[in-house]
Amino acid sequence: xxxxxxxxxxxxxxxxxxxxxxxxxxxxxxxxxxxxxxxxxxxxxxxxxxxxxxxxxxxxxxxxxxxxxxxxxxxxxxxxxxxxxxxxxxxxxxxxxxxxxxxxxxxxxxxxxxxxxxxxxxxxxxxxxxxxxxxxxxxxxxxxxxxxxxxxxxxxxxxxxxxxxxxxxxxxxxxxxxxxxxxxxxxxxxxxxxxxxxxxxxxxxxxxxxxxxxxxxxxxxxxxxxxxxxxxxxxxxxxxxxxxxxxxxxxxxxxxxxxxxxxxxxxxxxxxxxxxxxxxxxxxxxxxxxxxxxxxxxxxxxxxxxxxxxxxxxxxxxxxxxxxxxxxxxxx
Amino acid sequence: xxxxxxxxxxxxxxxxxxxxxxxxxxxxxxxxxxxxxxxxxxxxxxxxxxxxxxxxxxxxxxxxxxxxxxxxxxxxxxxxxxxxxxxxxxxxxxxxxxxxxxxxxxxxxxxxxxxxxxxxxxxxxxxxxxxxxxxxxxxxxxxxxxxxxxxxxxxxxxxxxxxxxxxxxxxxxxxxxxxxxxxxxxxxxxxxxxxxxxxxxxxxxxxxxxxxxxxxxxxxxxxxxxxxxxxxxxxxxxxxxxxxxxxxxxxxxxxxxxxxxxxxxxxxxxxxxxxxxxxxxxxxxxxxxxxxxxxxxxxxxxxx
Numbered sequence: 112x113x114x115x116x117x118x119x120x121x122x123x124x125x126x127x128x129x130x131x132x133x134x135x136x137x138x139x140x141x142x143x144x145x146x147x148x149x150x151x152x153x154x155x156x157x158x159x160x161x162x163x164x165x166x167x168x169x170x171x172x173x174x175x176x177x178x179x180x181x182x183x184x185x186x187x188x189x190x191x192x193x194x195x196x197x198x199x200x201x202x203x204x205x206x207x208x209x210x211x212x213x214x215x216x217x218x219x220x221x222x223x224x225x226x227x228x229x230x231x232x233x234x235x236x237x238x239x240x241x242x243x244x245x246x247x248x249x250x251x252x253x254x255x256x257x258x259x260x261x262x263x264x265x266x267x268x269x270x271x272x273x274x275x276x277x278x279x280x281x282x283x284x285x286x287x288x289x290x291x292x293x294x295x296x297x298x299x300x301x302x303x304x305x306x307x308x309x310x311x312x313x314x315x316x317x318x319x320x321x322x323x324x325x326x327x328x329x330x331x332x333x334x335x336x337x338x339x340x341x342x343x344x345x346x347x348x349x350x351x352x353x354x355x356x357x358x359x360x361x362x363x364x365x366x367x368x369x370x371x372x373x374x375x376x377x378x379x380x381x382x383x384x385x386x387x388x389x390x391x392x393x394x395x396x397x398x399x400x401x402x403x404x405x406x407x408x409x410x411x412x413x414x415x416x417x418x419x420x421x422x423x424x425x426x427x428x429x430x431x432x433x434x435x436x437x438x439x440x441x442x443x
Numbered sequence: 444x445x446x447x448x449x450x451x452x453x454x455x456x457x458x459x460x461x462x463x464x465x466x467x468x469x470x471x472x473x474x475x476x477x478x479x480x481x482x483x484x485x486x487x488x489x490x491x492x493x494x495x496x497x498x499x500x501x502x503x504x505x506x507x508x509x510x511x512x513x514x515x516x517x518x519x520x521x522x523x524x525x526x527x528x529x530x531x532x533x534x535x536x537x538x539x540x541x542x543x544x545x546x547x548x549x550x551x552x553x554x555x556x557x558x559x560x561x562x563x564x565x566x567x568x569x570x571x572x573x574x575x576x577x578x579x580x581x582x583x584x585x586x587x588x589x590x591x592x593x594x595x596x597x598x599x600x601x602x603x604x605x606x607x608x609x610x611x612x613x614x615x616x617x618x619x620x621x622x623x624x625x626x627x628x629x630x631x632x633x634x635x636x637x638x639x640x641x642x643x644x645x646x647x648x649x650x651x652x653x654x655x656x657x658x659x660x661x662x663x664x665x666x667x668x669x670x671x672x673x674x675x676x677x678x679x680x681x682x683x684x685x686x687x688x689x690x691x692x693x694x695x696x697x698x699x700x701x702x703x704x705x706x707x708x709x710x711x712x713x714x715x716x717x718x719x720x721x722x723x724x725x726x727x728x729x730x731x732x733x734x735x736x737x738x739x740x741x742x743x744x745x746x747x
Binding site for chain 2: 167169173197200201202203204205206209210212214217218219220221222223232235236267269280283
């Protein structure tokens with residue numbers, strides 16, 4: 112337990128909307144170890160972002176209903192983020208746990224220069240002089256590849272390109288040397304070359320700052336490039352968790368297999384792209400049985416009626432599917 | 444000031460802004476120094492020259508009781524401008540924070556504040572002003588207070604709607620993810636992003652405040668005779684519009700000039716506050732600088 116930096120335990124998140132409750136996250140257990148890069152994959156609307164945001168409790172508290180625990184291990188003690196008061200939460204946000212958002216163009220306040228916004232982040236959490244903070248920002252900008260930092264410091268967000276802004280927002284996120292960085296689809300809004308550069312940058316910073324990273328994406332390429340461990344999410348639940356190599360080479364859950372099969376490959380020239388038929392289930396209803404059962408090619412009769420339990424394949428590889436019994440042996 | 448210049452590119456002082464500043468300065472200064480500039484006592488009656496046209500003694504003529512219009516304009520500017528600013532100032536002080544809190548916090552704070560504004564809005568504004576004046580008594584300062592409170596709901600509702608748009612933007616969420624408190628997000632990030640739209644509403648409010656004060660004065664609730672005020676002068680001169688147009692036209696002209704100059708000025712400020720619309724040096728100027736630099740480099744290289 113002690114090596115877990117953040118550990119989500121039975122996390123449930125319901126969104127209160129005008130059309131009733133949306134069960135966005137349904138009973139998730141997820142451990143983020145210190146120093147690891149953890150990928151969360153899944154299709155749109157499966158609760159990836161909701162899970163990540165709940166780590167910082169960024170949801171509008173009037174419109175969401177949480178239950179479960181989010182244990183955060185700050186080194187000397189373990190605290191439940193769910194029970195923290197506003198003040199201690201504010202001290203953690205940005206200082207210990209930082210976040211990068213999907214669209215860099217909207218992450219910055221359009222009326223304040225980029226450098227100043229980064230400096231404000233530092234000044235909020237550390238008591239150093241403005242001069243020192245400015246120097247730190249120059250160093251940070253230089254580190255993330257924004258040149259010349261002195262000139263870019265004074266520029267407004269609209270004077271940056273998307274890729275440069277994403278670099279700047281990474282600089283802002285790592286400004287206080289966080290222990291955990293949450294990258295919510297950080298490369299989705301960028302073009303392919305820029306994606307590669309940003310991933311490279313994240314890798315570099317991770318080694319330098321010894322932080323854990325949670326990468327949320329629907330792109331398996333990003334996962335393969337960067338992550339140590341992966342969790343595959345489906346309909347607000349985790350279908351499978353494991354090391355990257357285990358997930359890619361021995362996927363257990365049919366959904367993971369289907370997802371990996373549907374990645375476009377260059378050797379499959381001329382063949383039709385594999386797709387998963389059907390749609391994800393509606394999240395405003397309770398799901399009986401396995402959420403993937405209606406689309407699963409190997410569904411068993413009990414999949415429709417009983418929710419599968421987690422099967423442990425050893426080495427942290429877990430999968431919730433009826434195809435395997437408790438010992439991890441395939442049933443069929 | 445020097446620091447500002449290095450941090451902010453572009454300039455506030457474009458040609459229209461400079462012109463409007465000059466006009467506003469002339470108007471304000473002449474109102475301040477009305478005592479020195481005015482040729483006559485604004486309240487002195489001259490029954491030998493009632494409703495005279497422009498003459499040497501009375502440059503803009505006299506009104507129905509023989510008071511010098513130019514002097515009354517200068518002194519009236521004081522009351523008009525001060526009270527218009529007072530009305531807008533009161534509405535800012537109450538309305539903007541009200542809208543900010545209502546929009547940002549939502550829930551019962553929003554409900555209570557908005558129901559209060561609904562109550563104020565549901566009465567015709569002049570009727571409400573009567574009520575206020577009836578409670579507080581007559582006089583310019585009381586009618587300024589009354590109008591200020593009447594202007595609060597519109598401003599509060601506008602601010603609230605702007606905040607509702609801004610608070611859902613990603614940068615607000617990013618601010619929260621950094622650990623900023625609500626007050627800081629509200630006043631340092633959301634308010635500056637709303638201010639350009641608010642400024643437009645405020646300049647419009649200045650114009651209508653002058654007119655509303657005039658109608659209150661016309662009903663005998665605002666400016667008390669013999670104190671002069673542009674709105675009151677306009678009302679007085681209305682009857683003589685065909686025979687002696689100067690009576691109504693001169694205060695009207697002053698009002699138009701003031702409001703237009705104020706609008707142009709605020710427009711400039713608004714553009715300056717939005718970094719994307721700031722007036723930048725022209726292309727020609729930049730190219731010239733560029734060429735000069737290149738020449739200098741060439742000369743240096745030649746020398747080396």
